[in-house]
Amino acid sequence: MAVATEGPNGAERFHGSHFISSMPMRDLVRVLNPLPPEKVLEAAESLRYRDFLLVGLIINRKDVCPDNWIYVHDPEVRVGRIQNFKNWSPAMVPDLEQTSLGMEYFVFENDDLWSSPDSELIDLARREVEHLRLARADEISDGVVIRMPKAYPIYDRDWEQHVATIRSYIEINLPNLQLVGRNGMHRYNNQDHSMMTAIYAARNVMGARYDLWKVNSEAEYQEEQTESHHASGRPAYAEPARVTPIPEGES
Numbered sequence: 449m450a451v452a453t454e455g456p457n458g459a460e461r462f463h464g465s466h467f468i469s470s471m472p473m474r475d476l477v478r479v480l481n482p483l484p485p486e487k488v489l490e491a492a493e494s495l496r497y498r499d500f501l502l503v504g505l506i507i508n509r510k511d512v513c514p515d516n517w518i519y520v521h522d523p524e525v526r527v528g529r530i531q532n533f534k535n536w537s538p539a540m541v542p543d544l545e546q547t548s549l550g551m552e553y554f555v556f557e558n559d560d561l562w563s564s565p566d567s568e569l570i571d572l573a574r575r576e577v578e579h580l581r582l583a584r585a586d587e588i589s590d591g592v593v594i595r596m597p598k599a600y601p602i603y604d605r606d607w608e609q610h611v612a613t614i615r616s617y618i619e620i621n622l623p624n625l626q627l628v629g630r631n632g633m634h635r636y637n638n639q640d641h642s643m644m645t646a647i648y649a650a651r652n653v654m655g656a657r658y659d660l661w662k663v664n665s666e667a668e669y670q671e672e673q674t675e676s677h678h679a680s681g682r683p684a685y686a687e688p689a690r691v692t693p694i695p696e697g698e699s
């Protein structure tokens with residue numbers, strides 16, 4: 449088994465004994481060679497994603513609001529959430545006399561917002577921030593647009609079945625390929641979960657036999673014992689010895 453890539457060095461081929469994929473499941477299935485059977489291709493093509501667009505605004509004011517994020521439900525604006533980055537950490541802005549707001553729009557790739565020129569999106573965000581009375585338009589000194597495709601794997605009616613079809617094909621036909629991460633496993637989970645699946649995948653490369661699909665949305669291995677939590681309720685990553693490997697022969 450090998451991975452073929454196109455990069456700064458041109459076309460390359462990497463042979464190996466273990467492979468870990470964090471690319472979206474749909475894209476992975478599309479590039480397998482040979483292609484899997486029609487049923488698996490159809491399952492992959494049926495996976496759907498919600499895309500995301502952020503307009504970052506620089507505001508010439510030290511304090512805009514005390515929140516670090518605000519969910520917006522006003523039908524008169526299209527912004528869905530606003531991040532105030534400085535309130536997560538002062539290290540997230542270069543100048544503490546200013547405020548950086550992330551105006552977040554939940555979109556589909558190629559819809560009207562996605563396809564709008566950056567200048568129009570910055571104008572929209574400027575109008576909306578004023579409409580929401582967070583800042584005046586004339587306080588905004590600059591803006592930037594970031595488009596993030598496949599930000600959210602969609603859980604529609606049949607997604608579990610599609611994932612099961614792809615997973616079972618890979619487990620049987622490509623047992624040295626492990627799927628990890630958010631889109632890699634089509635799981636709407638956070639960074640902790642993504643990293644935990646990758647950590648267990650690395651342990652599998654070293655000879656362990658963990659079932660990565662048992663890492664749940666709290667980024668805990670489901671067979672992990674409850675006392676492995678800190679008082680904060682966060683999983684205790686430093687205690688891998690408590691994790692029970694699945695028995696040989698079980699998948």
Ligand SMILES: Cc1cc2nc3c(=O)[nH]c(=O)nc-3n(C[C@H](O)[C@H](O)[C@H](O)COP(=O)(O)OP(=O)(O)OC[C@H]3O[C@@H](n4cnc5c(N)ncnc54)[C@H](O)[C@@H]3O)c2cc1C
Pocket residue numbers: 470471472475500596599600628629630631632637638639640642
């Ligand atoms: C707007 C937003 C806010 C979020 N907020 C939080 C939060 O507050 N807290 C939190 O814990 N999590 C948050 N998350 C989730 C977190 O970002 C993800 O769970 C995490 O980044 C997923 O890590 P990953 O390694 O699975 O995927 P990614 O970080 O997306 O890495 C996948 C990588 O694969 C690459 N790739 C894709 N396709 C190919 C290909 N065909 N070939 C080669 N490379 C490819 C991509 O370029 C990317 O570098 C947020 C996500 C979004 C979109």
